[in-house]
Amino acid sequence: MTTERDPTDGRILTRREETIMVITIDRPAKLNGFSAVMLDELSRAYTEMEEDPAIRCGVLCAKGKNFTAGLELSKLSGRFAAGKSLFSPDEVDPVNLRKLRTKPIVAAVQGICFTLGIELMLAADIAIAASDCRFAQLEVQRGIMASAGATIRMAERAGLGNALRYLLTGDEFNAETALRLGLVQEVVAPGEESARAMALAKRIAAQAPLAVAATLANVRRSAFEGLNAAVAELQDLQSRLRTSEDAAEGVRSFIEKRAGNFVGR
Incomplete structure (x- = not known):
């Protein structure tokens, strides 16, 4: 699945630090909202990580003050109208529901972390949140439902009642609540989340x-x-x-x- 690039569509950056691949969401001017191009590039980045024998762990993070506001629906109308899935079936699935990865990922989230942002975070194996995080699974407020893993993983991590409390209302919750519900594993001061995620990734990468x-x-x-x-x-x-x-x-x-x-x- 390929999409012609528009400079305003944002991008996914990758870099390798020894045995770790750092995957960065880069569209801060639009709250890191995902365009079709970014979805395709994210799938490709996960596939490259999976296929590179030198990589032992990944870190998912974002530029700017926010992790992501989720999907920019106006950029995806054509994809939805054609009945296409968010991510290419030929690539590793970033939300880890279909074509699965075998390598662990640590997510670092900050600021706004809405909809797909929560689902990418939950699809990671460990999540570090800045204390300024704002979480919300807003789909029911838009006439749709979460379909990239939140209905499964929020219930798995937080329990049925706690998951439904937020899935059925679309209400926001903060980092302290996310930690209490088991949706994130650590909360750190804003600006420290990526460094902490990298430190954990290095610990994982040092193991067998x-x-x-x-x-x-x-x-x-x-x-x-x-x-x-x-x-x-x-x-x-x-x-x-x-x-x-x-x-x-x-x-x-x-x-x-x-x-x-x-x-x-």
Whole structure:
């Protein structure tokens, strides 16, 4: 799925810092609202991260005072009229509902974090929020419903009643409430969210990649398919990990009282 670029449509920036890919939403003049071009570029960035064997973790962040106000509907009318999905089925899905990724992502959010912003944040694996965050899942106020994961993940994280409290009203809530409900994992002072997300990403990237991927997969299986499905694969996952080079290195590093030097094999 490709879209011709207009300079006013914004962009998604990517950069690599050693084993981490930083993905940045860049359209601050429009509250980082998503155009069709930005949706396509975000999918591509996630695919590049997934396909690059050197990348072990991602950080999703945004330029300016706000994470994103969500979709700019006027820029997407053609896509919706044609019955197309938000993200290309040929790329990794940024909201992690269809073509899934295997590498973890830490999200850093600030200021306005509405609609798709919440869904991208919840689709990440860890979320760091600035204390000035304003959250809202506004779709019911526009005659539509959240369809990029909020109806699933808000209930999973916060409980059914807490999720419906905000999904059915579109009311705003703050960072303190998001932390209390488990929608974010840490709240920091404004301006510190990206640095904290990067620090956590570096901690994740320093661990054994095969073990990180297996842990992430098993947690997701439990969430999506239930306890029995997750338990059923534990022994096989652990057996495969125990025969890896990284498991041997883990034992050596423990005996030698040093950090492990993991290679993903």
